[in-house]
Amino acid sequence: MALKTRTFGRGGVHPHDFKSLTNDIPIRNAPIPPEAVIPLNQHMGAPAECLVEAGDEIREGMLIGRAAGAFSANVHASIPGRVKEIRDMYTASGMPSKAVVVEFEGEFERSGNGEVEWRDREPQALLDAIREQGIVGMGGATFPTPIKFTTREGSPVETFVVNGVECEPFLTADHRLMLEKTANIITGIEIVSRILSPARVLIGVEENKPDAVAALREEIRRRAAQIDVVALRTRYPQGDEKQLLKALIGREVPSGGLPLDIGAVVSNVGTVHAIYEAVALGKPLVERIVTVTGTALRSPGNFKVRIGTPVGNLLEECGGFSAPPGKIVAGGPMMGFALADPEVPVVKGTSGILVLSQKDSRAVVQTPCIGCGRCIAACPFGLSPTTLYKWIEHREYAEAMNAGLMDCKECGCCGYVCPARIPLVQGMKLGKLMARRKG
Ligand code: SF4
Ligand code: SF4
Incomplete structure (x- = not known):
């Protein structure tokens, strides 16, 4: 039977x-x-305060x-050993950070020894467990999950949306997780539903x-769970939470607003799975699924990787x-970060490692804008990338801000379609950085 499909607007x-390359592995x-x-510093927000020093013995x-x-x-040790x-x-995204370097020694005492009963625990206790175990958004945004789940007084959650879109090319980690850990994901959704009490749940x-x-x-x-799985037309960047909400419930998050402004909370399937492990197994976020793939890699695959x-x-x-x-990228080809050093570590937000061949990552020749308007047609956020780029080139950051620069989600659609190969x-990214510096 053909699947009924929906998608976002423009x-x-x-x-x-x-x-x-990897979806069957x-x-x-x-x-x-x-x-x-x-x-x-592997989450959005202030770096965690270091609790250990060189020489300390560490348990997993x-x-x-x-x-x-x-x-x-919170940040936890992913392996036992000694500091x-x-x-x-610098992390893969270029963020400066302090890092605890642990030399592997000793034994693993498996974190989480079988499921504990959680259904009679109060929502606040579940939220505290998620905070304690260091859960953040696993789709790449790494926003601390407890904050997302702390709803405002008088703003009930109408819809809890689980994001299993994984629209970035090459990445299949969420796909494999949905196939191999289906029951855990549904339990994770039941835990979140106890916290948020949403009127409906959509995947x-x-x-x-x-x-x-x-x-x-x-x-x-x-x-017999009250959860709907909605098949969506394959289209990038549907995994962006604003586009996903448009596709699923037909409503638009206002500029500068949050999904909660339209009564919604969105979490990635990887996050929901981490919530299951945190609450039902008492396990901190010390590992994640990573797709390691690309046109220059001998045997691509999906791996459970220690942070x-x-x-x-x-x-x-x-x-x-x-x-x-030619290029190693952390994340997908559209929104990932090119790595200068292949020794950077996998962090909570690393969904994929992509190795492109020299042929696939050749530098392209940029030519002048021909005013074709393709970038405008491709922008899902209704922006005019060509106009924004011109303001930024002329260092007119205030004008770029007025034209909606901060609404740009850096999805890469404009650069992908530009025939002049302008690095839009x-x-x-540069415009936002400079605009922030100038206050
Ligand atoms: S990168 Fe920004 S300007 Fe370009 S298409 Fe995406 S949201 Fe629009
Ligand atoms: S797609 Fe490229 S060439 Fe066409 S208008 Fe936009 S910036 Fe100019």
Whole structure:
């Protein structure tokens, strides 16, 4: 039977997805790194306060960084061992951070020894468990989850949306998670529903993952749960929460606003799975699923990876390069960050590592804007990228702000369609940085 599909309104693109490189490959455990580099700044908000020093003995799952204020998150040791040093470093997204370097020693005492009963716990106690275990948005935004779930007085949650879209090309980590951990995801949704008491729950999945749609529907039917799985037309950037809400409930989040302004809360499937582990297993966020893939990698795959594992270890696990690598990216090709150093560690927000061949990452020749308007048609947020870029080029940041620069989600659609190969997204990023510096 054909799946009924919906999608968001304006703009967007449909790049070749390359998901067949890994979408049939089951998740396997990545090797434990001899040394884990665990940044204290791997979430949106203030870095965690360091609780250990060089020489300290560390147990797996031990709290090593305490959330420093409301907009922060706890950080736990992903491996047992000894603290070698506290080091200054840059994360994959270019954020400066202190990192706790742990040398692997000793034994794993598995964090989370079987499910505990959570259904009779108060919503606040569930929220406290999520905060304690350092849960953040696993889709890449790394927004501390407890803050998202702390609703405003008088603003009830009408709809809880679970984001299983995974619209970035190449990435299949969420797809495999939905197939292999279906029951845990549904339990995670039940935990969140106890916290938020939403009137309805929707899971959005793109139609290029029909097996995930079927697996989720089957588990929901088995439990007689009140959850709807909605198959969406494959289109980028549907995983953006504003576009997802438009596709699923037909409503627009106001400029500068939050989903809660239209009665919605959105969480990624990976986040919901981490919530299941935090609450039902008492397990802190010390590992995640990462797609390691690309046109220059010998054996791509999906891996369960300890936080702090250097990217280079994962590339080795994939058999190394099959062609000369041109670019290594953390995340997907549309919104990811090019890595200058393959020794940077996997963090809570690392959904993928992508290795592009030299042929696929050749520098392109930029030519002048021809005023074709394709970037405007492609922008899902209703912006005029060509106009914004011109203001930024002329250092007229106030004008760019007035033209909606801060509404740009850096999705990359404009740059993808531009025939003049103008680096529009890089321009937006620079413009935002300069506008913030100028206050
Ligand atoms: S990167 Fe920004 S300006 Fe370009 S299409 Fe995306 S939201 Fe629009
Ligand atoms: S797509 Fe490129 S060439 Fe066309 S208007 Fe936009 S910036 Fe100019």
